[in-house]
Amino acid sequence: MRVPFVAANWKMNKTLPEALDFIEQIRGKLPAENNVESLICAQSLFLSQMMTAADAEPVKIGAENVFWEDAGAFTGETSPKAVASLGVNYVLIGHSERRNYFRETDEMVNNKVRAVLRNGMKPIICVDETMGQRESNEKVHWVVSQVIEALKGVKAEDAAKITIAYEPSWAIGTAAASAQQAEDGCYLIRQTIADVYNDACAEQVRILYGGSVKPSNQAALMAMPSIDGVLVGDASLDPETFLELVNYDAK
Ligand SMILES: O=C[C@H](O)COP(=O)(O)O
DSSP states (O other): OOOOEEEEEOOSOOOHHHHHHHHHHHTTOSOOTTTOEEEEEEOGGGHHHHHHHTTTSSOEEEESOOOSSSSSSOTTOOOHHHHHHTTOOEEEESOHHHHHHSOOOHHHHHHHHHHHHHTTOEEEEEEEEOHHHHHSOOSSOHHHHHHHHHTTTOOHHHHTTOEEEEEEGGGTTSOOOOHHHHHHHHHHHHHHHHHHSOHHHHHHSEEEEESSOOHHHHHHHHTSTTOOEEEESGGGGSHHHHHHHHTGGGO
16 A cells, blocks of 8 residues: 655755744644655755655655765765765655756666665655657657666665656646546556566556645645655645645545
8 A cells, every 4th residue: 555645855955943833833733644645855055954844744745866875985976875874764866957957867866766775864856848749759768768777777675765756847837737648658667567577566566746846736646546745846835725735535
């Protein structure tokens, strides 16, 4: 049984006071984590303070990125080992903004996925798709190849710790994919995991949809059989809206 998952990606937004104020505003209003797992991924520089502030709350705090080496001469990078030492559970890997603006390749994504797992954390692997790729008839679907490449060298027992987010960049910050388009992408990802590993593993992996999710379109998305949750950017920045998203099944 996969627990529904609502994950916020704050991206490069909020100062430390704003982040801590957000935690105060959601305090005591979150669903129990065995009903809906909730997560806020924020800038690494204030993860520690957020972890402390949210310690007694069911919401988890995650990172938006890490480097693939644990330590060394990599000025300005964020060590996965250091992030794990804070007690962080989840790390977003391979977000389309990282792939597009910072030229992260499938190989880098794979290295980061393995670094996150090696340090006892859980990766949320984002796979992208442009409208051009969606409409082309390439033999190997773009989404499929990103999943296969991201999971190279990952053992089946670790694969169950992974979450995959289908985030077509044509739907980020613009108009969301329809629930059926989102379902098609998530279904394809689950089939790919079954092909790479097996059906039991594919049944355990949670698959999220991301791209212009709001309280108004969330229910239709989450009703789809292959969609276990949502990864939310803009709409997650407002505490009241975030509460609506995580308490979607209490409406
Ligand atoms: O990680 C989140 C996605 O980039 C979606 O962002 P958005 O909800 O602002 O479209």
